[in-house]
Amino acid sequence: MSKNSSRSQQLEAFDRLLTIMDELREKCPWDRKQTIESLRHLTIEETFELSDAILDEDLEEVKKELGDILLHIVFYAKIGAEKEAFDIATVIDGLCDKLIRRHPHIYGDTEANDDEAVKQNWEKIKLKEKGNKSVLGGVPRSLPALIKAMRIQEKARGVGFDWEEKTQVWEKVEEEMQEFKEEFDAAAPGQIDKEKATGEFGDLLFSLINYARFVDINPExxxxxxxxxxxxxxxxxxxxxxxxxxxxxxxxxxxxxxxxxxxxxx
The missing domain is CATH 1.20.890 (cAMP-dependent Protein Kinase, Chain A)
Known part of the structure; x- marks a missing residue:
């Protein structure tokens, strides 16, 4: 039996959530006290809890964690409305407009016959929209290093800067492995230059992440x-x-x- 709701039920549920958010912000001492800054670390925690549920393949838990994240989105929008900066309608409308702009193969006359073409179009449009001086300007500085490496490589690929064959990428892995070994040979006597060894190890990790991307493995x-x-x-x-x-x-x-x-x- 399907658990999917009708569109009218979905809209009714969302309206109920907005009403509850209004009431909590007005009447609950804890909810009244919250700011965008105070919610930030809680939102990060909820995102990791969702990640755990996804990895556990626990759809019931995924449903609960999505609810928690949706609450945070509505909460931020409520605070934005109080500051007369934005509200949930302008958040949603902005998202809809962006999705239409970034899918010209659906809402325009651009052709994209596979997911790779879609990603390349997305990155090019995003670069024009944000006015970044660099293709990599949109990568968040606070991303964990492994995920950041993935995003850097994906964005570079989006403008055509990438290897052509996976054999080339693996050769790079072997090259970086050799350079790291030369800098940090466990069998060699004497102290190592930790700064150089750290740099070579970072290069090795970056090349391994790159190879994983080429063979469609998510390294994270x-x-x-x-x-x-x-x-x-x-x-x-x-x-x-x-x-x-x-x-x-x-x-x-x-x-x-x-x-x-x-x-x-x-």
Whole structure:
């Protein structure tokens, strides 16, 4: 049985949310106190909670987290209206106008026969709209470094600055690996130049992210899956050791490896 609502039900639900937001802003001491600045860190937290739900493939939780984020959007718009800067209608209308402008293959006479052409058109239009002096000007400075690297590479590709074949990208990975190894050879005696080694390691990571993009792997998702896999196995190790009456601090690495290998079979 479908859980989808009719358009009239959707509009009624949104109207109900706006009414509740008005009431909370007027009557609730906590909601009255909030500012755009005070909500910021809460919005970031809610976004990560949505990300967790998506990775867990928990659609019920995704629904709840989307509700929390929608509340924040409505909250920001309410504060904007109080400042006479914007309201939820101007936010939505602005978004609709932008979507129409950036999809000329739907609402205009531009052709785009695949998703790559759509992305290239999007970046070119976005560059003209924002008036950025650089293609990379629209990448948020506060993005986590791994995600920022992905966006930088995607934006460069949007204007044609990219490798042609994945073999070329892999050759770059091998080149950066060799340069890092030469700068930071674990078998070599003496101290390393940490600043140089850090730079070469960054180059290596950037090239690996680039290769992942070429073979349609999201490196952020890949790393997070590995993080979760490690957490699962390590917690198995902790629990197994506890059930055996042992403390991890008192166990040898070989003893821990026994439980670790068991965890890999779970």
């Amino acid at each position: 998702e890949a790393l997070e899956k590995t993080n979760r896999k490690f957490i699962h196995r390590f917690q198995y190790l902790e629990n197994a050791a506890k059930e055996a009456g042992k403390s991890l601090g008192d166990m040898t690495l070989n003893e821990m490896d026994v439980y670790w290998n068991e965890a890999k079979e779970q």
